[in-house]
Amino acid sequence: MSKVKVNNVELYYQSVGNESETIFFSHGYLMNNTMFNGQIDVFKDRFRCVSFDHRGHGQSEVTKNGYELDNLVTDAISLIEALDEGPVHFVGMSTGGFVGMRIALRRPDLLKSLVLMDTSAEAESETALKQYNLLLWMIKYVGLWAVVGQVMPILFHKNFLKDDSRQAEVKNWRHIVTGHSKRGIVSFGKGIFSRNSVLEQLAGLSLSAAVIVGEQDIATTPEYAQRMVDVIPNAKLYKIPDAGHSAAVEKPTEVADAMRDFYTNAGII
Numbered sequence: 001m002s003k004v005k006v007n008n009v010e011l012y013y014q015s016v017g018n019e020s021e022t023i024f025f026s027h028g029y030l031m032n033n034t035m036f037n038g039q040i041d042v043f044k045d046r047f048r049c050v051s052f053d054h055r056g057h058g059q060s061e062v063t064k065n066g067y068e069l070d071n072l073v074t075d076a077i078s079l080i081e082a083l084d085e086g087p088v089h090f091v092g093m094s095t096g097g098f099v100g101m102r103i104a105l106r107r108p109d110l111l112k113s114l115v116l117m118d119t120s121a122e123a124e125s126e127t128a129l130k131q132y133n134l135l136l137w138m139i140k141y142v143g144l145w146a147v148v149g150q151v152m153p154i155l156f157h158k159n160f161l162k163d164d165s166r167q168a169e170v171k172n173w174r175h176i177v178t179g180h181s182k183r184g185i186v187s188f189g190k191g192i193f194s195r196n197s198v199l200e201q202l203a204g205l206s207l208s209a210a211v212i213v214g215e216q217d218i219a220t221t222p223e224y225a226q227r228m229v230d231v232i233p234n235a236k237l238y239k240i241p242d243a244g245h246s247a248a249v250e251k252p253t254e255v256a257d258a259m260r261d262f263y264t265n266a267g268i269i
Helices: 033-043 069-082 095-106 126-141 148-155 158-162 164-179 182-193 200-204 222-231 252-265
Strands: 002-006 009-016 022-026 048-052 088-093 111-117 208-214 236-240
Touching (some): 002 069, 022 033, 022 069, 033 048, 033 088, 069 095, 069 182, 088 095, 095 111, 111 252, 148 164, 208 252
Parallel strands (some): 208 236
């Protein structure tokens, strides 16, 4: 568990495993690096696994500015370079996927493979943008606690939220979501929700890629995943049953199995 200063921000990261190949995990909005614990537990014996908190999230610095998506991409590039990890096997969920596909376009030399998880290559829809901007207004003027009841069903499928055996996990994620600084979260949200589409550009990727999506994801539905797979050469699609936007948390074993299948077929393991 360490922190490093890159691109004018102090980023928190964790690194486990000592193998020559590195998987680099990038989390989604309102989450933190722990969302990949289930996958890291599976792969840490065969890879070095690095996960980090984006600026304004978790234990990373809450900066006054720098939350534009292009700069978040620079954060991740700078961290990979600072840790001397490239090229890596990049795994990005939601915002992490936004970042990963843009690294692949800007700095393909830093990536060996790409897993895009519950994410989209397209601009935010007008309907979603109106909803998210309202939530950002509520966060700014009231606080994260005021929207957590609306946010949790977007992040997680109802079966996870209502599962009696997983209420400790649900409580933990409510604590994580509401524990962020509202200043950072509002600026971060504005940055990622105003993104441009890169869907057509993905046709030029030459690295091995997979797209993983929860079948019940309502934030970035399986249709977004299918359109990425249709564009990215030789990309493979994995749908996770009974999972929502946070499939890595809700169905950690199934997501790890999908990653293992992808890495095996791509000759990575």
